[in-house]
Amino acid sequence: MKTTLTPEGASTDILGIANLPVLWVLAIGVFGAIIVQSLVYMKAAKKAGPAADISAAELKDSFRAGAVAAIGPSLAVVLVSIALLTLFGTPAVLVRIGLVGSAATESASASLAAGTMGAALGGPDYTQAVFVVAFMAMSLSGAGWMLATLILTPILTRGDSKLRRVNPALMMIVPAAALIGAFASLGVAEFGKTPVHIISILVSAATMFVCLLLAKAMSASWLREWGLGISILVGLAVAYIAHTSGMAPAA
Amino acid sequence: MSSRTAAATSGSIAEFDRTTTRWGRITMITALILSLAAPVYLVFSTDLGITGSMIWAAYLAVAAAFFVLWFVEPITYFPVLGPAAMYQAFMIGNIANKLLPSALVAQATIGAKAGTKRGEFSALMAICGAAMVHVFSMLLFVGVLGTYLVSIIPADVVDVARLYIFPSIIGAVLVQLIVTVRQPRVTVIAFAVALLVLFVLVPAVPALAKPATGIVVLLTATLAWFLRSRKDAAAPTTLVN
Numbered sequence: 001m002k003t004t005l006t007p008e009g010a011s012t013d014i015l016g017i018a019n020l021p022v023l024w025v026l027a028i029g030v031f032g033a034i035i036v037q038s039l040v041y042m043k044a045a046k047k048a049g050p051a052a053d054i055s056a057a058e059l060k061d062s063f064r065a066g067a068v069a070a071i072g073p074s075l076a077v078v079l080v081s082i083a084l085l086t087l088f089g090t091p092a093v094l095v096r097i098g099l100v101g102s103a104a105t106e107s108a109s110a111s112l113a114a115g116t117m118g119a120a121l122g123g124p125d126y127t128q129a130v131f132v133v134a135f136m137a138m139s140l141s142g143a144g145w146m147l148a149t150l151i152l153t154p155i156l157t158r159g160d161s162k163l164r165r166v167n168p169a170l171m172m173i174v175p176a177a178a179l180i181g182a183f184a185s186l187g188v189a190e191f192g193k194t195p196v197h198i199i200s201i202l203v204s205a206a207t208m209f210v211c212l213l214l215a216k217a218m219s220a221s222w223l224r225e226w227g228l229g230i231s232i233l234v235g236l237a238v239a240y241i242a243h244t245s246g247m248a249p250a251a
Numbered sequence: 252m253s254s255r256t257a258a259a260t261s262g263s264i265a266e267f268d269r270t271t272t273r274w275g276r277i278t279m280i281t282a283l284i285l286s287l288a289a290p291v292y293l294v295f296s297t298d299l300g301i302t303g304s305m306i307w308a309a310y311l312a313v314a315a316a317f318f319v320l321w322f323v324e325p326i327t328y329f330p331v332l333g334p335a336a337m338y339q340a341f342m343i344g345n346i347a348n349k350l351l352p353s354a355l356v357a358q359a360t361i362g363a364k365a366g367t368k369r370g371e372f373s374a375l376m377a378i379c380g381a382a383m384v385h386v387f388s389m390l391l392f393v394g395v396l397g398t399y400l401v402s403i404i405p406a407d408v409v410d411v412a413r414l415y416i417f418p419s420i421i422g423a424v425l426v427q428l429i430v431t432v433r434q435p436r437v438t439v440i441a442f443a444v445a446l447l448v449l450f451v452l453v454p455a456v457p458a459l460a461k462p463a464t465g466i467v468v469l470l471t472a473t474l475a476w477f478l479r480s481r482k483d484a485a486a487p488t489t490l491v492n
Binding site for chain 2 (some may be wrong): 005011017019020022023026027028029030031033034035037040041042044045047048049050051052053054056058059060061062063064065066067068069070071073074075076077078080081082083084085086087090091092093094095096098099101102103104105107108109111112113115116117119120121122123126128129132133134135136137138139140141142143144145146147148149151152153154156157169170171173174175176177178179180181182183185186187188189190192193196197198200201202203204205206207208209212224225226227230231235236239240243244
């Protein structure tokens with residue numbers, strides 16, 4: 001399959017194409033859509049406020065409360081996003097990790113897509129072509145969630161009870177199994193790579209475990225939010241030490 | 252749900268529902284098109300030799316892993332969010348860890364109960380507030396500062412970070428999932444299936460390497476269903492977005 005790739009496609013200068021101006025414009029367009037939506041919603045809420053028994057002051061208080069509550073979680077997402085910039089470039093990170101998806105789903109999608117090209121995410125074979133295919137797969141996967149929302153919301157609003165009558169046990173077990181199955185598979189696959197990959201995944205897992213324990217022991221919920229960012233940084237720091245001390249095979 | 256149908260008889264609320272539905276859908280479809288346009292642009296504007304079959308193979312691998320969640324998440328969140336906020340939530344993302352807490356805090360601040368129109372409006376405003384904070388911090392701290400930061404970090408550090416970022420994410424995500432989902436039986440089944448598929452099945456039948464994660468997902472879901480404990484009341488599932 002790799003034989004069809006042009007010499008340009010085999011270049012590993014990801015940021016050379018990942019930060020193209022057109023991509024910036026499209027990313028900012030997605031942010032624009034969210035801003036327009038919020039403005040329209042706020043105007044509509046203000047207009048219908050009296051009918052909903054809520055005053056203009058209470059609407060404003062709700063806005064402010066929501067904004068303040070979002071500061072911590074937003075900054076936690078910022079930290080994770082910055083860590084992923086070298087992999088996907090800024091526009092893709094802004095849209096995929098910052099907005100529509102999450103670090104977990106998007107990097108999983110990218111890794112799966114890279115795998116179908118016979119490459120590993122961020123490895124020596126992570127070329128421009130692999131990046132573009134991974135970006136395409138992330139975007140199509142995110143489109144799955146948005147399309148499902150666009151299709152299901154009107155149906156659920158009409159109160160179609162068929163969807164609600166889905167066996168509750170099925171709704172509990174199958175999503176959990178699909179979720180853990182997908183990530184367990186990706187995690188186990190890392191153990192087939194270099195010793196430094198194995199160290200990274202173990203250190204990251206242990207760090208998250210400690211964060212969750214501390215969060216519970218000290219009832220510090222911020223540690224739960226920041227856990228992923230902290231685990232990534234600790235994982236990468238240990239990986240750097242292990243890599244530079246010669247544990248990785250020469251690439 | 253009954254409060255929503257009852258309140259819809261008020262003219263102004265009906266207008267609110269119409270406006271938010273129309274604009275919610277328009278803005279979401281716009282975001283969907285723009286977000287797909289970026290990779291499509293790269294495929295067609297660059298001469299990298301990417302073929303349709305490469306994209307199909309990647310899409311099938313991703314879809315096999317996630318298609319169950321595409322449908323389950325909207326159905327799960329609908330009763331909490333209501334129709335208007337659905338179009339916000341699945342565009343802004345980070346629903347469980349950011350949007351829902353924001354909505355709850357706002358409702359508590361003004362003493363509005365969830366399930367009432369007051370509660371729905373309060374939640375909607377809170378999500379607008381959360382969206383503005385998030386949009387601003389992403390553009391400033393990631394778009395401007397992050398891009399600058401990456402440009403000054405030494406190249407060898409960037410290379411190593413790129414090499415090991417994925418295992419550094421996946422380890423933490425797995426632990427978080429296992430702890431929050433709290434379904435030990437499902438977890439054990441998932442790891443057993445993953446080990447069998449990746450280290451026994453794939454080496455024996457190399458053609459299965461590409462759909463391997465999809466196979467693990469389907470086998471885990473099927474086994475988890477047939478091997479489920481019949482007496483436990485299942486705990487609510489925590490989702491990824």
